[in-house]
Amino acid sequence: MVFTLEIGIIALALASIIAAVFPSTSNSAALLFLVSLAAGLVGIHLVAFHFRWQMIPVFVVIGFLLVKLLLGWEAGRAAGFIGAGVGILFLATSTVLSLGLPVRTLPAPDGPGKAGVVTINREYIPDSDADGDPAQIRRLQLKVWYPAAIEDGKEFGRETVWSEFNSAEYFSAIERFFTAYLKNMKTHSFLSPPMAVGGTDRPVLIYNHALLSIASDSFLLMESLASHGYVIIAIRHKDQRGEYALLHDDLSDEEKAKEVENFKKLGGKDLERDERSAVSLQVYRDNNTLPVIVKRRAKDTGFVLDNLDSILKDIPGCTEGRCADNQRIGIVGLSLGGAVATEFCKADPRCAAAVNLDGGIFGTNIEVPVQVPYLMLYSERNEGGNDFAKTGADETYEDYTISGAEHLNFADASVVLPGLRYIRLLGSIDGEHMNRERNLLVRDFLDRQL
Structure with a gap:
């Protein structure tokens, strides 16, 4: 229309x-x-x-x-x-x-159920640690997708695409101006319907977004997983921009220049797979900003799991907070969120499986092997970058490269912003094809492990 x-x-x-x-x-x-x-x-x-x-x-x-x-x-x-x-x-x-940059009808979830979504805000002060990480307040916005019971004849509103951009508190007038048209696009996430009946055996997933992003940057994946019975809690770090700016500003000019040079090396298309892995490992070791952010966000993931029952109580129809299985926990991350998932799953026994969507493995335990089932999805440009992590890893370490995909394809931009393909920000793969392939690979892995 x-x-x-x-x-x-x-x-x-x-x-x-x-x-x-x-x-x-x-x-x-x-x-x-x-x-x-x-x-x-x-x-x-x-x-x-x-x-x-x-x-x-x-x-x-x-x-x-x-x-x-x-x-x-x-x-x-x-x-x-x-x-x-x-x-x-x-x-x-x-x-x-x-x-x-169209207004279009979005692909529906591929599962038998419907997806509900609620937004929950939480704050906490983490304990300071031996590394001197300050005990500053952490403000989190949690978006929870879950299997929904949509009664016949009862209407629930649907969330609009990337609705977080509507907030003047966190986004500039320019950002809100350029994303305002997305209000015309409805997702298939119903706003606050009751949770579908089905017992307490649903797996729980914690999702971490990219370095500077929003909780719903991969909402099509969340809807797909919720329609198949998963409960997904996506974490947005409200103060992420200020945190990154402060950490980056504390670097010396020499350190900043070195980071830029390292990322240029990593972006080279002519690297062989084993060479890319070696270069990536060196980049991860040399970075002074991202490991701090990864460590803090891994603590945020732990806080969410510590308070899982309390958070789930905010889902309509889940008054006891026990509508999912807190023994079947998967951690999923996009880009830097993949590093957060990896870091958390190396240290916390509550993690039963990890999914890394084209993320580097920045962190404080880079060379510690991950001992839980692990899925690594690569864009063509980043293929093999984390191969060093296979050494000593759990035998169910799996990796796949999606042909024709660039890094940004792993978020939902390939469907929502298809024009970015023509200025080389997206790969050659069709957006809906990318969405189906990503969703299927992630769900198949999680179904087998959880």
Whole structure:
């Protein structure tokens, strides 16, 4: 619906430009009709679909033509053709943005059940440790996906895509402006329905996001897992930006330069697999910022598990907090969150399985082998980077490379922001194909281990 309306507005604007370039008595009447109709559709678009910044260039064209008609501006033939060329360029820009950053219907979860979601806030002060980590307050936002009971005839609202970006407390006006159009896209996560009946044997997953991200950056994976009976608690670290800035600012210029140089080496496409593993290990050893963040986030994961019953009580229909199996715990992480999952599972016996979605293994115990079943999913560029971790690891260490995937494909950007593929931020793999393959690999591993 949104795309059809936008293409209609762009087509009317193009027809208006053509009518304006070749002025005549009949064309003047046609121009007035076309511009008026286009302006009317713009009004409908703004009311029905909030504000789509992707359409600003075409709005400018229609606004200019409307003012031209109202004021009776006339231009010479040369100026008219130049203006038409600029106008067509504006329309082309809006067309590309509308196609590349669309409002679309999202793929439904592939399991037999429905997915519910609740948002819970928690704060705690961790104990300081021997490494001198300060005992500062940790503010967490938890998003919990779970199998939901949707009664016939009873409607529950659905969460919008990446709704966390709506918060002025954590995101700048520019970020909220560019993500506001996502309010038009509904996920398949129902807001606060009761948990489906089914006993207390559901596995629990803790999800850690990337370095600077949101809890719902992989909501399609969460919905899939919840529809198959998992309870997933995704952790967002509210003060992540300030924490990273403080740690990074404390580095010397020499340390900052070394980190930049190391990441350049790691990003090289011409590395052989064994060479990539050796380079990665050195990068992990030399980094002075990320291991601190990983250690702190691993503590956050421990806090969530320490308070699991209390957190689960906030799910409607789970008043006792015992609607999942606290002995079947999996830890999943994306990018730096993969390092958090690895770090936690090396030290805490509550972890029964770990999943690393294209993350490096930064941390304080880099070369300590992980002794729980472990799934490593790679993008093509990062293939083999963590091979050193296989030494001494549990025999159920599995790794797969998804053909055509880049790092950002492991979040849901490949489905929500498909246009990023054309500026090389996403790989060549189709977004929905990527979503299915990632979800299937993760669920198959977790089903076997948990």
